[in-house]
Amino acid sequence: MKKEQENNSVNFVITPRNEDFSQWYLDVIKAGDLAEGSPVRGCMVIKPYGYAIWENIQKFLDNEFKKRGTQNAYFPLLIPKSFLEKEAEHVEGFAKECAVVTHHRLEEKDGKLVPAGELEEPFVIRPTSETIIYDTFSNWIQSYRDLPLLINQWANVMRWEMRTRPFLRTTEFLWQEGHTAHSSKEEADNKALEMLEVYRDLVENHLGISLVLGRKTESEKFAGADYTTTIEAMMQDGKALQSGTSHMLGQNFSKSFDVSYLDENQERQFVWQTSWGLSTRIIGALIMSHSDDKGLVLPPKIAPIQVVVIPIFGSEEDKSLVMEKVAKVKEELESAGISLKVDDREGRPGFKYFEWERKGVPLRVEVGPKDVAKGSVVVVDRLQGEKTFVEDKDLSSFIQDSLDKMQNLLLANSKKFREENTREVSDYGEFKNVISEKGGFIFAHLCLDRDCEKKIKEDTNASTRCIPFEGGLGNKGTCIYCGKDAPNKVLFAKAY
């Protein structure tokens, strides 16, 4: 981000691909009225405009979940420490980042409030809810008739990470976490994939962010899962962002939490489980994928406001004519299902143009005295800045058409950018060069030895993002690091 003094006013010139990228998106977030720092370490305040984006994401996912028989439920924020200890890998994965509740009241001592009433068993503020949900599942599930059990929870979680970044890694974040239990491995395998596909649909078709789908390597998988599948996106600086995950938990948790049932043959069986989650991090992905030097760019399908109408007038006489026309435009577009805002505040139009551009509203409709006289309006496109004079009779279809085109163009741009910055490499020297000079994704063969993966990360700072379903899994070759047999081709990148 660079600042420029102009007419004694400070403007933010946003430069997405420079080295100050993280600073850049911070300022976009501020400018776009999305979030600001909170007094609590690494937490964020999400302002109404930003929260409306999250609500649109929720609306879409809720609908998709319910179509697939998933029900919403809610479980406690506080998890007994002993629950976390039950699944060995799971504790190991989360122990380092837990906020712990040890007391239940405050007492005054020497004029200061100090914690008192120490708890016999501390609670952990959920970093994720597998343990407490599966403890409950063990009561809910008795018979094969209780399966499959498909539950989703919208909640906040806390992970006390060393370093935070707004939206991408906050101490507290919002997400949905789905938890399912099945009678067969195959059914659970399919469920994990099915939910990953729901995420793909959301992120590609609604958020306009092109993805690579694949499986995490052993060292990057969820703590306690048999395997983890992921959607990986590329930000404008070439770094990767894990945007959603779906885990096949196998029977690891069902055995630790005794989630079992009697099958048709009166035999005791452990359930097969999945869990899947998508967080407010996705809003960070949205910001970092599409924003330009003017601010946010929001895809029409997820934008809280799709069209902003700016009335322009000088005299009172003009005002009544213009506002009459604005009312008609509003009625017509709203009845076509478009979410619209009329910015009828006092003030000059230019000021309003800048403000709504910063906030990423896809289309702007200007209505002034000249437009009233000509029987048309001016429509301006946020993405390309194109200005079009549209006759009144064509307005609704033109707007609809423009929104659709913009939606498609955003995804196409994102896909093109990702493909242009993905490179196949077969030599480790070249690997290092590409990572340091060009960045982006690298597609290369990797053996199953975890040491190779670790050393590459230490060496280059690039981690494995996933083994892509397309062209990765089962693509045999020789390991880029050690030269031994590699069963898969793997996607590497520096990641957020």
Added chain:
RNA sequence: CGGGGUGUAGCAUAAUGGUAGUGUACGCGGUUUGGGACCGUGAGGCCCGGGUUCGAUUCCCGGCUCCCCGACCA
């Protein structure tokens, strides 16, 4: 948690061991309105604690904050 930096008004910044200035944003009055309007006017500020000093926003020490790099990670 290790290394580096930072902290002055809502935001962005300046100067200063002795009354803290500017831009923007905000309130009020007026004139304006097709790409960040103008005039007048008003309110608003030195991260916290200790030390040195007649006097500290400034110097010193400690703490905290936020940011960057690393480790960690959705």
